[in-house]
Amino acid sequence: MADLAAFPPPGRMISVNGVKLHLYRIGSGSPTLVLEAGLGENVLSWHPVQAKLAQTMRVCAYDRPGLGWSDPVDTAIHPEDVAKNLHTLLNDAGITPPFVLVGHSRGGIYVRAFYHQFPEDTQGIVLVDSTHEQSPMHQYPYASWDYRKQAIQIAVAEPLSRIGLVRLLGIADADRKPSPLPAAILAAKTAVQNRTDTAHAVVNEIAVMRRGLDPATPPPGSLGNLVLLVLTAGNLVDLDYVAREAERSGKDVEAEKALAKIQQAEQDELVHLSSHSRLIIVSNSGHFIMQDQADEFVGAVSEFAKPLAQK
Template identity: 85%
Template sequence: MKFALSRRVRYLLSGTAIAVLAALSGAVYQAETTASDLALFPPPGRMILVNGVKLHLYCMGSGSPTLILEAGLGENVLSWYPVHAKLAQTMRVCAYDRPGLGWSDPIDAAIQPEEVAENLHTLLNNARIAPPFVLAGHSRGGIYVRAFYHRFPEQTQGIVLVDSTHEQSPMHDYLYAAWDYRKQALQIVIAEPLSRLGIVRLLGIADADP
């Protein structure tokens, strides 16, 4: 009995040691490849400090008012690039990465639309970009630009909604959509710790489409 128990303990300790070693190796791999990516692909815009977090702001063109591009859920400045470059031929256009997206620093907690609006306002102020602003929001970004308008109406000259999500959208209540919403929520919860260990990168499941 003692021998069997001792063997199980050794197996448990060995398995734990292997798991810890694998996790450490994955974390080192993720950190090194992330640093390599940043060296190969530096941010095209400026890094601006906002409440202790560095956010990436990419402005092109000149003129007033300034058009602010707000990306959809999980997207960054690159999702706007073809439109960004085209519009910048006739006006000043700025896109930015919300915390944890693109080149911006991550944060530990989710933020509400009102906080996104406050962050954007502080970002523009710290970058010395004066109002008035026209804001264009795609998908989830539509909620954020409306939040900005409600918080800073005197600085908002207009808003443009591109396939915008609505704050009271009932989609998640529909039976055919309920599982998809739960699946996405589960994927987000699982992907975050796995990405820190390099597993998401190693498997290539988040690679961009060719």
Template identity: 75%
Template sequence: MAIALGYPSRQTLDDMKPTSSRRFRFVVFVFGIAFFAVLAGAVYQSKRTAADLAEFPPPGRMFSVNGVNFHLNCMGSGSPTLILEAGLGENSLSWHPVQSRLAQNMRVCSYDRPGLGWSDLIDTPIQPEHVAKNLRALLNKADIPSPYVLVGHSRGGIYVRAFYHQFPEETQGIVLVDSANEQGPMHQYHHAAWDYQKQAVLMAAAEPLARVGLVRLMGIANADRQPSPLPAEVVMAKTAVQNRTDTARAVVNEITVMRRGLDPSTPPPGSLGALPLLTLTAGNPIDLKLVEREAERLGKNIEAEKALAQIKQAEQNDLARLSSNSRHIIVRDSGHFIMHDQVDEFISAVIEFVKPLALKQ
């Protein structure tokens, strides 16, 4: 008669073996799936970007400046030439509602900064002074002679002022379109650091997602996420270039430089002397009654939003005082993109500003 001594059987021993090998196989399987998904996404993004650029070629011309291809789109004729500098992360198409109409009266050029629109990416963050030097080199390469009237929207306002401070003899006037401030984002606004930190984190996350096609698939960079004044074909072209793999990196670079404005040691905007200056300020963001209603509708802190509106008003007033030869217009019923919201008023104000400058030629 067999006596059970209490030792486990071979089957029991097999059942008791560590499960680490099964876990390892599972991890390898998961990583394999993830690897092939990333690879497929990268191939998809690359092919779609190539197809988009083939379907929507640059409306202007490409010029090589120090090994970097820049897109420049010029219309019209005459002197001085109006140079359009777009805002943060924007490209030359943001000027579509106004460029061709302004070109009926003068020569008007828009262009794309590195990594935006159709221009090549420069991988490292670029200081405003470098942006201005790139623009001047591009204009020289394209044989667009000075003098220039520089039009800067939002962040572009900082770039055009940097151009003037380096090349004052080539600058005949400046138009600031709801311009940013060198000391922004808003030294006096206690939520500024947090707001821009969130923005930087989101953009940093968007960059790797763009490389595997997820930004494109989710429609994050689409130009039609809200009603647009742009024609359908322009919205499609703008969406195509904004879904380029390089765009997210370019925006991250610009935000990186912009956030340095939070440093209290950042100097204020420099004087423009007696340079002809036109400051256009969007009326809606500084209308306290409108701001209060909008904050209430969105569930935001009403007092914080009103404080921000007052800071924006003060910053715009400060910018308008940079020149002793200045005019300041608050454009009513307009958001940040004045050239979209109030096209006729924008065009009239710019033509009126440039006309006496043209007579001096």
């Protein structure tokens, strides 16, 4: 409670089906850029780029239920429901379509679900090192221990957060790894990530994500001729870099290289979802491209969005 008092939401709280969701909207003009964060993330993950993008267009970031400053929900939310919630949120906030949707990591699945339900409202999509629906199944032979460990974490994360151990041990602290985010943003991010609601929301999202381990999970759906930009983290698909990092950290080099090849294949498949697409491999970047290479991210997204403003 003290943390939330010290770090109030930067945006507005808007009720969607009885749940208050946090929407942070800045800028004006066209097109309207809608930012969908990755697994367990919130509006602050876009801090290095949102204000810069808002110099030429309206940019909206928001928190899914239980994440950031948004109220929690009890049950797991499927991508289709995430998309419906976002559509209602934008409508209730008076933000009219069309939208250019930007999805990072797991958020890439959510923005594509939005397009499939509301194609007439979607002007374009940017996938930022996006997750592939079948990724767990593709990766499992090389990352089986990671998925077993994840199952254990799912089982213990929420009860540990309820008795304060997550906060005590600093498991969810945003500054546990070197970050380009300013200290004040890291402090706010830590405050919201230590909420029990956040642990519950992450558990729910992972529970849905793990269904990708089922071979019956369908592949990503076609985007037709929708304009699409795919940004891929260069460090995750550069085999030399991956091998060096694996050796440095004591991981299985061949397994890590196999995972990198899977990552590249998945990104290539996402590019081919649309007949009107472009792939940019962002060099010297990890998974959080908008933080590791903020200027390149802003340049690529601005260039992508500029012709859409004229339509």
